Amino acid sequence: MKKVAIIGAGWAGLAACAALRDAGAQVTVFEAGRTPGGRARRVVHPDFGGHLDNGQHILLGAYQQTLALMRRLGRNPATLLMRRSLRLSSLDGAFNLAAPALPAPFHALAALVTARGLSWESRLAAIRLMRGLQKQGWRTPRDWTVSRLLSHYQQPAQIVQRLWEPLCLAALNTPLDEASADLFARILQDSLTGDRRNSDLLLPCVDLSALWPDAVALHATMRYGATVRHLKPGDYWVDVNRERFDAAVLAVPPFVAARLLEDALLDADSPGLLHALQAFEYVPIATLNLRLAAPWPLPAPMMLLREDKSRGHWGQWVFDRSRLTGRSPESELAIVTSAARALSSESRETIIANLTQQVTEQAARHPSRLPPMPAVVAAELFVEKRATFAAEPGLNRPLNSTPWPTLALAGDWTDTGYPGVLEGAVRSGLKAAQVLLAGK
Numbered sequence: 001m002k003k004v005a006i007i008g009a010g011w012a013g014l015a016a017c018a019a020l021r022d023a024g025a026q027v028t029v030f031e032a033g034r035t036p037g038g039r040a041r042r043v044v045h046p047d048f049g050g051h052l053d054n055g056q057h058i059l060l061g062a063y064q065q066t067l068a069l070m071r072r073l074g075r076n077p078a079t080l081l082m083r084r085s086l087r088l089s090s091l092d093g094a095f096n097l098a099a100p101a102l103p104a105p106f107h108a109l110a111a112l113v114t115a116r117g118l119s120w121e122s123r124l125a126a127i128r129l130m131r132g133l134q135k136q137g138w139r140t141p142r143d144w145t146v147s148r149l150l151s152h153y154q155q156p157a158q159i160v161q162r163l164w165e166p167l168c169l170a171a172l173n174t175p176l177d178e179a180s181a182d183l184f185a186r187i188l189q190d191s192l193t194g195d196r197r198n199s200d201l202l203l204p205c206v207d208l209s210a211l212w213p214d215a216v217a218l219h220a221t222m223r224y225g226a227t228v229r230h231l232k233p234g235d236y237w238v239d240v241n242r243e244r245f246d247a248a249v250l251a252v253p254p255f256v257a258a259r260l261l262e263d264a265l266l267d268a269d270s271p272g273l274l275h276a277l278q279a280f281e282y283v284p285i286a287t288l289n290l291r292l293a294a295p296w297p298l299p300a301p302m303m304l305l306r307e308d309k310s311r312g313h314w315g316q317w318v319f320d321r322s323r324l325t326g327r328s329p330e331s332e333l334a335i336v337t338s339a340a341r342a343l344s345s346e347s348r349e350t351i352i353a354n355l356t357q358q359v360t361e362q363a364a365r366h367p368s369r370l371p372p373m374p375a376v377v378a379a380e381l382f383v384e385k386r387a388t389f390a391a392e393p394g395l396n397r398p399l400n401s402t403p404w405p406t407l408a409l410a411g412d413w414t415d416t417g418y419p420g421v422l423e424g425a426v427r428s429g430l431k432a433a434q435v436l437l438a439g440k
Helices: 011-022 064-072 106-114 120-135 146-152 157-172 181-192 213-218 254-267 271-278 321-325 341-345 348-364 422-438
Strands: 003-007 026-031 042-045 050-053 081-084 087-089 096-098 201-204 221-224 231-233 238-240 243-245 247-250 282-292 302-304 317-320 331-337 376-389 407-409
Touching (some): 003 238, 003 243, 011 026, 011 213, 064 422, 087 302, 106 120, 120 181, 146 157, 146 181, 157 181, 231 247, 238 247, 247 254, 247 422, 254 271, 282 348, 317 321, 321 331, 331 348, 341 376
Parallel strands (some): 003 247, 026 221, 247 407
Antiparallel strands (some): 081 201, 087 096, 231 238, 238 243, 282 376, 317 331
């Protein structure tokens, strides 16, 4: 195999590109946009010093494949990511959970026991849930939602509101009563077992394209602005936009893959794969970036927000981007709303006003007596309408292989065992490369 096409320059496609290049393939990447990274990429914005991300992302210490890929590319995670031990603190000061330097899983148990803002009933219930999952091998019935899991282990409303719901929304971008309990348990397992550092929070200090996608793109043949409209796979070659390649990786969202492959899959008598590609539902994520008129450091670089849906206070997390990037002498904040369906009916101005008010009010309650929030001098709202797939129970996610030995699928939506997170995208891209290399 000498000549390979990658369709899509997101994290999955570029991970496949890196692996195939390492194996000696000549790789051409087709990307409809102008920037590498896909749904986790850099956006040029003069009002914010030049660069923003199209959405705020974090990584976990458990994301071993992503961290290993960065190192192979010469990108040092220790300098590009702020690593912090597991700590969840609310901006209003009502909740704080911090893991001490103990071996896993004792660090998580100690964090629950010493947490501020939880009753003993809630602490013991959370420990009961983790022990129950551990006894079950961190697996749940396939048809269970997270809500059913929490009900089964009798979790009080307090621990659900302050811990389980924010974690579920952050990891799965799917509401509790729709989210897969099995995927949620997998995230808890990888984060809370094994090495204690697996639960560390890794916050990007550079834009998401600079984290590592730029390094792959620098040494690949990149065709930006090249939308693929014609794809015809075969047993010995793949036709991409009327150009013949020895093999290809299709690393695009499922609905795009379905459109490109519909005729070929029907001809190959593979309606099951086509139906799986067409069956995904999607959930938006909204990120509001604020630039303030004066410095306003938060007590921590990443803090929980308390939702109040009746007032349009939909934010779940706020990030102190100034502390992460060190770029602005003023302050930059990023406010994140996962599973942001409700925002679709609101105007941009209303969303910005409500989320700004939410941060202002909750910061005023913090016991450290933060000064009033400075005036907002710039605001940019990103709503990624199809940010991730809805991580529902029993979802039939395709494998990386296809009916053709010359074509592999890649994306966080493939059967990675993870929800739609960055680590899942990287793992999928690496698996797609392995599929092609095994069949060469």
